Amino acid sequence: MTKPPKPKPLLQDADKPVRSRPSKPRDPAQPNLPLDPMPDRIEPCLALLKARPPKGDDWVYEIKWDGYRLSVHIEPTRIRILTRGGHDWSDRFPAIKQAALWLPVGTAILDGEAVVLDEKGRSDFGLLQQSLGGRGGKKMSSDAIFMAFDLLYFDGHDLRKSELDVRRHLLEDLVPAGGLGDIRLSEEIEADGDQLLASACEHGLEGIIAKRRDAPYRSGRLGDWLKIKCIQSDSFVIIGYERSTAARAGIGRLLLAARKGKKFVYVGGVGTGFNERNAYELREKLDGLLTSTPAAAVDRKAAIFVKPKLIAEIEYRAWTDDAKLRHASYKGLRDKQDNAVVYAMNDADEGS
Template structure:
């Protein structure tokens, strides 16, 4: 025979007429660890692309156009927006259109990684036009034409994203800066294509080259191989036919203008803005200023010396 259940010694919920109360809440211990948001860094050294002769293979690589401009970090905070150059200089006042676009983004705090560019009539980024818009010789003008092509998101609404994989950062960036926009802050879109095919098409359209990024990589400052750059113009012998001035670059040289021999004539092939230090740039500038001629050796379509 089944035994009946035992009666509890006391009612489960106490007396029916007695109110039910939880335990008194303890006061917070100020010494106890509290969950906090990540502090917003004043500056993050940029991740730089390592030069390679050919595009990498494999689905882990995402491809973008290589923009020819100035690297920028756009810091957005409730107290205001700062636009910093790769070297950490505050150029907020020099990019008013980018500043206004940053203020309109639907975000409280963020750090955007991108490139300031000026487009030519065919929609290609033109470094010479960018420098001219910033002032040519004095280098202190305001550039209303500049657009920031953003390609990474390093901080968002109190969270440091540098330890987050690239695919996730891109997903968040695309939610903040949608593709196809016409604002002064635009998304540098990922291009689904084979790297070799994309490089060939980029070169046919007169672009500088392409960028490959490891989808699984975190954001690491420096030139460590997580990002790769493949240029249309590889190593070769070129003639220096002039230079563009810049007060922000070594020796006042923003970029050397180069030409190559084709049959019996010289053809302008582009420019280079890196590869020399302050001393070599100053020496090169001194030598070139002694060789100024009245008529350009090659038509570059740029304001050069």
């Protein structure tokens, strides 16, 4: 665990630390400032996938982080860390929780991503999964850090109606750029979108995020935030596997499906990306879900079918002409508490 960072005074004189309560009695002649109730939970703003970065000065850019979306609630008597699905994972990220206690603020809600960085400083979803003990695991991650990219509530004031530029200004005072603690700032990058995307791809990053600088914070996938990926990475449900005597844990290939309406559609398989540890954990989970009824039509004679309960994060390069994943690689299982959404097929995928 890192040492506590030296608190940076926030919107006050350098010798006056921030307090959530006044340091002296309020002058009764002064009116009370209205305070907004602190939300128990806020549905996250989600990024809409686009092929190319948007143009114009209305947009700002950040690196796309590959981890678990979280909100950190700094409350008067406790710290809560909530997943995208609203589950309390405060005890699973002790370093992030401790770092939140050190922030110079009384009450706040930070929006961001829990990530584990590789040796080159890139976020790695597989490493994050391992640090938490895999899907359904109960381990505490001492390696995960929190990349903060928005501030939704600040010392009694709900900021969701404020423009992104205003929210970022307050966030950057609270979590200064360049810090190396367990809560860090996901910094905005001044650059041309196309050039930034090319640079991100060259350095092996997943992609970039574009945000409309004058937009309020709106829950859902409404287009205020956009994601542009170097390599496609989406969630698919596992509907079966094929055995192999040579492969680890006997898994030669996972069979994957996407949603189409209310049904599942087979989109091919993945046979790479496993290591010895996650392959045996995966085989144990699959063998507990065996079924004779496939969740989607699959023309694979050696297939062993499982109930569609496990969601895998899959990295891939493109779609084939018959709507199958091309150059797919397994990255890990999504936890049900992460509220991951299974990829939804559309006519463009089937005609690609």
